[in-house]
Amino acid sequence: MTMVSQQFSYVIGVDTHAKTHTLVALDHLGGKHGTAQTFPTTPPGLKRAQAWIERETTGPVLVAMEGTGSYGAQFCDLLTAAGVRVTETRPPKRGVRRAGKTDPIDAEHAARYALALPMEHLITPRNHAxxxxxxxxxxxxxxxxxxxxxxxxxxxxxxxxxxxxxxxxxxxxxxxxxxxxxxxxxxxxxxxxxxxxxxxxxxxxxxxxxxxxxxxxxxxxxxxxxxxxAPYLLLEHGVGAIVAAQLIVSWSHQGRIRSEAAFARFAGIAPIPASSGNTIRYRLHRGGDRALNTAIWVTTFYRYHHDPATAAYVEKRTKEGKTPKEIQRVLKRYIARHLFRVLDNHTI
CATH class of the missing domain: 1.10.287 (Helix Hairpins)
Known part of the structure; x- marks a missing residue:
C-alpha cells in the first residue's frame, strides 16, 4: 500500500472561501514549509496562488482542498489544467478541533489529512467542465x-x-x-x-x-x-435522461472511483451486517451520495415492475423466502455494480 507521503514531496492544504483561499505547505515528513499564505479568489489572485505553489515546492505536489465543487472549483480547475494533482478533503469534525479554528489551521488540517492517507483513498474532484x-x-x-x-x-x-x-x-x-x-x-x-x-x-x-x-x-x-x-446509458433498462445525468455527475470520469465496491459505498448501497441470534440479515449503508442512491433506486423500481429478467429473479428469491425489501436491497447492489461497469468501460 503506497502512502501519500511516499508519493509526493509536498502537500499543499487549501481552505477555500468566497473571497479568499488560504494555503499551507507541508513536506512529505509533515513539517511546515514557510508560512500560511492567503490569496484573493479573483483570476489574478488564483494565478498568484498557483505561482506561490510552484515557487515554494520542488518535485511531485499534491493539493488537498476543501470545496472543490463550490468555492474552490475555479482554483481546482486551474491547478488541474496545469498538471497539478488535486484531492478533495473533508472539513475537520468539531471534536478534533483541538487547535481551534482559523483559515491557516483549517488549511493545515486539510494537508495533514491527505498526507496520512493511502494513495487509493484520495478523493478525485468531479469534472467541472x-x-x-x-x-x-x-x-x-x-x-x-x-x-x-x-x-x-x-x-x-x-x-x-x-x-x-x-x-x-x-x-x-x-x-x-x-x-x-x-x-x-x-x-x-x-x-x-x-x-x-x-x-x-x-x-x-x-x-x-x-x-x-x-x-x-x-x-x-x-x-x-x-x-x-454517454448515450449508451440510455440503452439500460430503467435509465432515462434524469437517472443517466445523475450517474454521470456522481461518477464523473474514469479513475475517480477505484472499484465497484467503492461505488456502491459512495451510493449508499453497500451491505452492512445487521444480524442477531439466529437471524442473519443485512441492511444498506445509509450515507453516501443520496441523489445517486435515488437514481439507482428509480432504476431498481422500474426493473422490479417492468423487466422480465428481473421479474424472474424476484420470483426465484421469493420462493426462497426472501421479503420484497430484502430482494430490493440485493437488486440495488447488483444494479450499482452493473452500472459502474457500464460507466467504467467507456471514456467520458
Whole structure:
C-alpha cells in the first residue's frame, strides 16, 4: 500500500472561501514549509496562488482542498489544467478541533489529512467542465424546480380542501383539475374573501403549470447533454435522461472511483451486517451520495415492475423466502455494480 507521503514531496492544504483561499505547505515528513499564505479568489489572485505553489515546492505536489465543487472549483480547475494533482478533503469534525479554528489551521488540517492517507483513498474532484458542468447545473435547477412545484401543489390542495369550490379534492389533484383552476376568473356572487381566495388558487395553479413546463424543458436539456456524453446509458433498462445525468455527475470520469465496491459505498448501497441470534440479515449503508442512491433506486423500481429478467429473479428469491425489501436491497447492489461497469468501460 503506497502512502501519500511516499508519493509526493509536498502537500499543499487549501481552505477555500468566497473571497479568499488560504494555503499551507507541508513536506512529505509533515513539517511546515514557510508560512500560511492567503490569496484573493479573483483570476489574478488564483494565478498568484498557483505561482506561490510552484515557487515554494520542488518535485511531485499534491493539493488537498476543501470545496472543490463550490468555492474552490475555479482554483481546482486551474491547478488541474496545469498538471497539478488535486484531492478533495473533508472539513475537520468539531471534536478534533483541538487547535481551534482559523483559515491557516483549517488549511493545515486539510494537508495533514491527505498526507496520512493511502494513495487509493484520495478523493478525485468531479469534472467541472463542458457537458459535466451543464448537467450539474441542470440537476441542481431541477431539484429547486421540483421543490417549488411540490410546495405550490400543496398550497393549492390546502386552499381547495379548505374552501370547496365544488371540486372533489379528496385525492391528489389531477392535471385536468389544475388546468381548470388556472382558468378561473372572479365570480359575480363571490364575497370579498372568496374573490381573493379564488384569485390565489388560480395563481397557484398557473404556477404549477409553469413549473411543469420548466421541468419538461429541463429534462430535454439533460437528455441533450447525456446523449453527447454517454448515450449508451440510455440503452439500460430503467435509465432515462434524469437517472443517466445523475450517474454521470456522481461518477464523473474514469479513475475517480477505484472499484465497484467503492461505488456502491459512495451510493449508499453497500451491505452492512445487521444480524442477531439466529437471524442473519443485512441492511444498506445509509450515507453516501443520496441523489445517486435515488437514481439507482428509480432504476431498481422500474426493473422490479417492468423487466422480465428481473421479474424472474424476484420470483426465484421469493420462493426462497426472501421479503420484497430484502430482494430490493440485493437488486440495488447488483444494479450499482452493473452500472459502474457500464460507466467504467467507456471514456467520458
Amino acid at each position: 463542458g457537458h459535466h458542468a451543464a448537467l450539474t447545473v441542470l440537476l441542481t435547477a431541477r431539484a429547486a424546480l421540483k421543490k417549488a412545484h411540490s410546495a405550490s401543489n400543496n398550497r393549492l390542495t390546502a386552499l381547495l380542501r379548505g374552501y370547496g369550490f365544488g371540486l372533489d379534492v379528496r385525492l391528489a389533484l389531477t392535471a385536468e383539475q389544475v388546468k381548470v383552476v388556472a382558468a378561473w376568473r372572479a365570480h359575480r356572487n363571490d364575497d370579498v374573501g372568496m374573490v381573493t381566495i379564488r384569485a390565489e388558487a388560480a395563481r397557484e395553479a398557473r404556477e404549477i403549470l409553469s413549473r411543469q413546463a420548466e421541468l419538461t424543458a429541463n429534462e430535454k436539456g439533460l437528455l441533450k447533454h447525456v446523449k453527447a456524453l
